[in-house]
Amino acid sequence: MGRRSTAGFARHRLTLPRDLATTAHLCVLYPGRIGARLGVAGAFLGGNRLGGGGFFFDLHEAYREGLVQGPNMVLCGAGAYGKSAIAKTLVYRSTALTPTRFTAVLDPKGEWARLGEALGWAVLRLRHGGDVRVNPFDLGPARAAAADEDLLAHRVGVAAALVAIATNRTNLPAGERRILHESLRLLTAAGTPDPTLPDLRRLLAEPPASLADDLNTTPDELADRRRPLLDAVALLVEDDLRGICDTATSVDLDWARAPGLIVDLSALLSRRRTLRLVLAAAAGWLQGAMYGSRDRHKLTIVDEAWMALEDLAITRFLQDQWRLGRQWGAANILITHALSDLRSQVDDGSAAAKIAEGLLTTTSVRVFLHQNPEQIRGLLADLGLTSTEATLLRSLQPFQALWKVGTQSAIVDHVVAPWEWDLCDTDHAMTGS
Amino acid sequence: MSSTPKPSPPVFIHVDGAYWELHHARSAASPIVVAELYPTGTRTEPVEATYRVAAPRWRLEESLGFVIPESMYQAVLAAPAQTIDAAPAAANDFPSADRDRWRPTRTSPVLMPGAGFATYGRILHDNAPLRTWEDGSHRIEIVSLTAGPAAAQAVSYRLWLDSDLTAADNVPVSQELDAEDDELVRQVAAHAITGRAPSTLTARQQSAVAAHGKDLLRSIALPASPYPQGTRVALVGKDGRPTDITVTVTDTITDANGATWYAVHPEISRIPGHPLREHPDAFLILSADDLVPTLQAPSSGIEPILSYGSRVRTIDHHTVTTGTVVRTFARADVPWYEIQADDLAESTVRLSAQDIEPISGSFWPSIDDLVATRTEAGIHLQEGEVLVSLSGFATVDAGPQGPVLGPERELPPRDPVLGQVWSHSHRVEPSSAGTEVEIEPL
Ligand SMILES: Nc1ncnc2c1ncn2[C@@H]1O[C@H](COP(=O)(O)OP(=O)(O)OP(=O)(O)O)[C@@H](O)[C@H]1O
Ligand SMILES: [Mg+2]
Numbered sequence: 016m017g018r019r020s021t022a023g024f025a026r027h028r029l030t031l032p033r034d035l036a037t038t039a040h041l042c043v044l045y046p047g048r049i050g051a052r053l054g055v056a057g058a059f060l061g062g063n064r065l066g067g068g069g070f071f072f073d074l075h076e077a078y079r080e081g082l083v084q085g086p087n088m089v090l091c092g093a094g095a096y097g098k099s100a101i102a103k104t105l106v107y108r109s110t111a112l113t114p115t116r117f118t119a120v121l122d123p124k125g126e127w128a129r130l131g132e133a134l135g136w137a138v139l140r141l142r143h144g145g146d147v148r149v150n151p152f153d154l155g156p157a158r159a160a161a162a163d164e165d166l167l168a169h170r171v172g173v174a175a176a177l178v179a180i181a182t183n184r185t186n187l188p189a190g191e192r193r194i195l196h197e198s199l200r201l202l203t204a205a206g207t208p209d210p211t212l213p214d215l216r217r218l219l220a221e222p223p224a225s226l227a228d229d230l231n232t233t234p235d236e237l238a239d240r241r242r243p244l245l246d247a248v249a250l251l252v253e254d255d256l257r258g259i260c261d262t263a264t265s266v267d268l269d270w271a272r273a274p275g276l277i278v279d280l281s282a283l284l285s286r287r288r289t290l291r292l293v294l295a296a297a298a299g300w301l302q303g304a305m306y307g308s309r310d311r312h313k314l315t316i317v318d319e320a321w322m323a324l325e326d327l328a329i330t331r332f333l334q335d336q337w338r339l340g341r342q343w344g345a346a347n348i349l350i351t352h353a354l355s356d357l358r359s360q361v362d363d364g365s366a367a368a369k370i371a372e373g374l375l376t377t378t379s380v381r382v383f384l385h386q387n388p389e390q391i392r393g394l395l396a397d398l399g400l401t402s403t404e405a406t407l408l409r410s411l412q413p414f415q416a417l418w419k420v421g422t423q424s425a426i427v428d429h430v431v432a433p434w435e436w437d438l439c440d441t442d443h444a445m446t447g448s
Numbered sequence: 449m450s451s452t453p454k455p456s457p458p459v460f461i462h463v464d465g466a467y468w469e470l471h472h473a474r475s476a477a478s479p480i481v482v483a484e485l486y487p488t489g490t491r492t493e494p495v496e497a498t499y500r501v502a503a504p505r506w507r508l509e510e511s512l513g514f515v516i517p518e519s520m521y522q523a524v525l526a527a528p529a530q531t532i533d534a535a536p537a538a539a540n541d542f543p544s545a546d547r548d549r550w551r552p553t554r555t556s557p558v559l560m561p562g563a564g565f566a567t568y569g570r571i572l573h574d575n576a577p578l579r580t581w582e583d584g585s586h587r588i589e590i591v592s593l594t595a596g597p598a599a600a601q602a603v604s605y606r607l608w609l610d611s612d613l614t615a616a617d618n619v620p621v622s623q624e625l626d627a628e629d630d631e632l633v634r635q636v637a638a639h640a641i642t643g644r645a646p647s648t649l650t651a652r653q654q655s656a657v658a659a660h661g662k663d664l665l666r667s668i669a670l671p672a673s674p675y676p677q678g679t680r681v682a683l684v685g686k687d688g689r690p691t692d693i694t695v696t697v698t699d700t701i702t703d704a705n706g707a708t709w710y711a712v713h714p715e716i717s718r719i720p721g722h723p724l725r726e727h728p729d730a731f732l733i734l735s736a737d738d739l740v741p742t743l744q745a746p747s748s749g750i751e752p753i754l755s756y757g758s759r760v761r762t763i764d765h766h767t768v769t770t771g772t773v774v775r776t777f778a779r780a781d782v783p784w785y786e787i788q789a790d791d792l793a794e795s796t797v798r799l800s801a802q803d804i805e806p807i808s809g810s811f812w813p814s815i816d817d818l819v820a821t822r823t824e825a826g827i828h829l830q831e832g833e834v835l836v837s838l839s840g841f842a843t844v845d846a847g848p849q850g851p852v853l854g855p856e857r858e859l860p861p862r863d864p865v866l867g868q869v870w871s872h873s874h875r876v877e878p879s880s881a882g883t884e885v886e887i888e889p890l
Pocket of ligand 1: 092093094095096097098099100101352413436439440
């Protein structure tokens with residue numbers, strides 16, 4: 016892949032279709048928006064082709080200012096057009112502006128480590144037989160801060176998502192969900208502050224009589240009903256999550272102060288199902304530890320998010336997390352390749368496809384990089400882009416993006432300074448130190 | 449419905465909560481730079497500038513209280529000039545609370561169309577002055593020396609008094625001076641403190657000069673011989689010019705023939721690993737002929753690859769300003785450093801050599817000394833590290849039982865006390881308290 020200069024954001028760099036070529040035309044495209052310094056509060060990201068000057072953005076700030084309905088963002092576009100690099104510059108340049116924010120990155124390709132190291136963040140490399148363990152039920156400081164019922168609901172959500180992913184289902188039936196609910200309640204009541212998956216497995220293997228009572232059933236009936244759950248949890252503990260999520264959390268993170276965290280999942284890249292499970296477990300863990308805490312803004316970034324979005328159980332889980340987390344300042348960025356690819360991955364029934372798309376269409380901040388022609392038609396209809404905008408997407412060069420921030424739009428020439436490539440370079444993804 | 453967009457300003461500096469726009473204005477005499485400060489926000493209606501100054505370059509810097517680096521100034525000049533209504537007032541003061549509040553920081557993003565995106569710190573780094581003299585909160589920068597007509601030359605300088613950019617100017621100086629000459633620093637200081645008509649100075653400048661001017665002139669004055677204790681002197685090289693080896697005078701000795709000798713302590717001994725670091729009383733005895741008073745920065749032992757204990761400043765890192773090198777790694781030919789921030793609450797960061805500026809180096813007589821000191825501090829070997837001492841370097845490789853130190857490769861010989869080979873022979877005397885200082889000869 017050749018190196019290209021990213022210096023400069025002079026006007027001539029955007030090659031638009033002929034009918035879009037001039038600023039005058041852009042005025043027509045975006046009446047009244049010329050000169051608007053959209054989102055000037057936040058990190059500098061590049062040149063604002065419509066408004067002139069720089070383009071600045073911060074997700075929490077945009078939410079606080081009422082520009083968007085929820086602090087959630089998706090960055091999508093064809094491969095190697097700069098999605099990850101843009102997200103990295105956003106994170107890097109925001110650190111001084113948001114000194115108290117906690118940022119977590121779920122990094123399936125292992126390309127964020129340098130940035131993490133440059134910012135002094137913890138970099139957790141999750142792999143089988145590694146030395147890092149994350150307990151998806153761990154609630155860290157949230158245990159003291161949030162109501163017991165809420166925390167239980169959170170744990171049940173994580174457990175249900177893991178079981179659903181493991182068993183290839185979108186959703187758990189109410190009966191199974193209820194067993195998980197009562198089991199986790201029982202474990203917590205038995206004085207295990209942060210139960211683990213093996214604890215859950217043991218309980219399901221030999222359910223106490225009281226569990227049957229709690230579930231208004233008989234021990235015999237329960238023995239039948241818990242069977243699929245037991246199998247799923249046992250499989251998680253013995254295979255997919257073995258050595259990763261099967262004990263108490265081994266990372267000693269100061270949740271009140273730690274600036275950020277990179278969760279490097281690249282060792283699992285060849286095992287897609289495991290990767291998805293670990294991703295969901297890690298997302299659950301992060302959300303759990305921050306549950307209800309209002310002291311700090313939180314930002315969770317999922318790179319290569321299509322790996323999660325192609326699984327509807329995770330998508331639904333993320334959607335729930337977004338909805339809940341909004342109340343306590345949790346913001347989210349999903350980075351994914353073009354949306355129509357996603358569509359083909361989730362065509363197992365229209366209801367299913369709608370969930371993944373729903374997550375994206377309800378996302379308040381949508382950043383589109385170059386899209387291939389065949390992907391554009393779908394976008395048109397689903398994402399409320401005008402046909403001119405859809406056409407525009409086809410002609411975007413690398414590092415050019417159409418930003419839709421609530422009702423406002425901007426075309427941004429993103430810039431990565433030469434020295435920032437040390438941190439953003441994905442051509443040399445780094446593992447180990 | 450839509451208006452023509454305002455032309456993008458040639459320079460745009462984003463500070464916390466506002467941004468500066470720098471424009472170029474037409475004027476009969478020297479070029480005028482217009483600086484306008486706008487509040488930031490997400491509103492879409494046009495905003496009024498909160499503050500506006502129009503002045504020639506140096507007056508503008510004095511007014512704003514921050515540096516407009518050369519490349520930024522050139523970007524302004526290259527842009528089409530606007531016509532401004534009235535000539536700017538001779539002296540203009542940006543209120544001092546605002547000077548602090550709206551001053552760009554190292555991390556401030558700067559936009560210069562055509563030149564792309566940079567940070568203010570990066571631009572300062574790329575436009576470093578020819579020379580800097582510093583003493584506590586006072587500082588002089590020799591920005592440039594330019595040949596003028598009729599064999600004259602002019603110096604551009606900046607002066608900070610009490611950490612505030614008090615004066616900046618361009619003045620003629622004698623032809624034979626170059627940036628290394630201390631006399632240039634003295635002439636510049638004299639110009640800033642006593643050479644300008646009070647009418648050209650604002651009230652703020654006048655009071656800064658009144659409060660600190662004498663202090664500054666005293667600290668750069670040429671000392672009379674014999675040099676008093678504490679005088680900073682440079683060792684003279686074979687060519688009779690001062691080298692960059694600096695020492696401080698601790699005592700004067702007159703020998704039987706009436707010749708003057710000085711007991712001196714090397715300034716490089718302040719850096720980690722130096723054998724005299726814990727022996728402030730140790731001294732060298734040198735002939736007065738080998739020494740001249742100096743205003744240059746203390747010898748700092750900075751080498752191309754920094755090692756454990758070196759001090760660095762980041763160019764534009766967001767959370768770490770200064771720190772100490774803990775480890776050095778070689779990645780694709782560029783050294784990377786693990787740096788412990790001075791603000792110990794910050795975790796260590798790993799930055800490439802191109803993202804830092806060295807402040808001072810380290811002085812490990814041997815790799816063994818370095819390893820021993822690190823081990824004592826709980827800093828164990830990591831794969832990929834490079835360890836550098838005065839005499840050689842070694843890399844840390846993967847071994848079956850963990851990281852192992854590779855074979856040492858030699859570096860060119862160094863002076864075991866001065867760090868640089870000096871043409872005259874010298875040796876260290878034990879300190880007056882009689883402590884033996886053992887230094888391996890090279
Ligand atoms: N040092 C560099 N200078 C200029 N461009 C670079 C440099 N290093 C990488 N690039 C380019 O920047 C782009 C990186 O894009 P990035 O990894 O952000 O893309 P992406 O959209 O996230 O892709 P993917 O979908 O594959 O993850 C690539 O085209 C790469 O070749
Ligand atoms: Mg990417």
